[in-house]
Amino acid sequence: MKIGIVGIGALGSLWATKLKQAGHDVLAITRDHSQRSIAIALDEQAEFEIPANDLTQLSTCQTIIITVKSTQVKQAIEPLFDYLASNIPLIFLHNGMGALDQLSEQWNQHPLFLATTTQAAFKPSSQQVKHTGIGQTLIGAYRETEKLTAQLDSIIQVLDSALPKVMWHNQINDALWKKLAINCVINPMTAIYQCKNGELLQPQYQTEVDNLINECHQVMQAAGQSPSLSELSTTIKQVMLATGDNFSSMHQDIHHQRTTEIDFITGFLLKQAQRYGIEVPNHQRLFQKVKQLEE
CATH class of the missing domain: 1.10.1040.10 (N-(1-d-carboxylethyl)-l-norvaline Dehydrogenase; domain 2)
Incomplete structure (x- = not known):
């Protein structure tokens, strides 16, 4: 599966390396869009080379996980709108509540999902991430109209196999x-x-x-x-x-x-x-x- 990760902080790096380790294609979107690849080591393993910021590739992703801070959600995601197919599920994983309420109306056509996790990660340097706490990730609908589709269920299964445990939550x-x-x-x-x-x-x-x-x-x-x-x-x-x-x-x-x-x-x-x-x-x-x- 091809998965986009927006934001390569500690959690974004953890997801990117775990998905890469599980054999999936990962596209990283960083703050500096001129970066064409990033290298990140997971714990004490060898570095993973991850393609970055080729926005034309976003339309080929099966899902996008947005892991930037709640204060950066609007700024990080708005420039990507024209590159995304309207049926791509977007999964937002950040602290706090209310960040998606600031998105412009054009995002109403996209399936939007919220996630919360007890996984913990730490970046001692820009090229290394440490998985410091095992937890679980819950995903649910931002709008009541969004349901657990077969498409989303297969995405959750992929995420769960890469970094368990990942589950759907009806009352996110x-x-x-x-x-x-x-x-x-x-x-x-x-x-x-x-x-x-x-x-x-x-x-x-x-x-x-x-x-x-x-x-x-x-x-x-x-x-x-x-x-x-x-x-x-x-x-x-x-x-x-x-x-x-x-x-x-x-x-x-x-x-x-x-x-x-x-x-x-x-x-x-x-x-x-x-x-x-x-x-x-x-x-x-x-x-x-x-x-x-x-x-």
């Missing part, structure tokens, strides 16, 4: 909200306190963590999500424990003086809170602090 919004709540607590706190995920389990952070989880829960309930407060709290704290030695992406962005995804993580939560008339002062405060750190 449930999974995205759960991931959003996790990110709304862990990402801003680790960015502000410049600490690892696991350090948030220390006693000095517990009041703040619990207040943030409580506010998340109120908004999620208003939005039709059904986890109990104790379930949500357990889930978020289990992630802190399981990823204890990791630095969150927002921590890394602030550390390296890059723009964060706060607008599509906490920013999305704040918009939903406003929509439902819910006060979320703790998330508002974190949002403002991260914005100050970005300056």
Whole structure:
């Protein structure tokens, strides 16, 4: 199968090398469209040479996976529109929610899908990617009109064989909200306190963590999500424990003086809170602090 990967950060590089390793054709689309190929080593293996940025080849891809940050989705995908066949499924894999709502109306003709993953990857250099955490990837419809077709099912099977486990999720919004709540607590706190995920389990952070989880829960309930407060709290704290030695992406962005995804993580939560008339002062405060750190 021929698969396009837009964005060759850690996750994009992981998918590109895993698919290449499984014998599939991969076309990488990078920020610099003048690059004609990229070389990436997966873990300690030899480098894979991957063709890049031949936009005329996009129409021959069976699917495109977009792994750029939520802040870069519109900028990365809009220039590709004229090169894509209208029936190609586009799979968006990024943190946060709301990025696809910014796409122009011309994208309505495309089958659009959202994905969320617990796979973890790290790029120690531009030519190496390390697979640092085994997880699963869930894919579901952006619009209710999109269904699991035979075409998409075969794509999911290919992705699953290259980097298991990959599954279709009928209610992808449930999974995205759960991931959003996790990110709304862990990402801003680790960015502000410049600490690892696991350090948030220390006693000095517990009041703040619990207040943030409580506010998340109120908004999620208003939005039709059904986890109990104790379930949500357990889930978020289990992630802190399981990823204890990791630095969150927002921590890394602030550390390296890059723009964060706060607008599509906490920013999305704040918009939903406003929509439902819910006060979320703790998330508002974190949002403002991260914005100050970005300056």
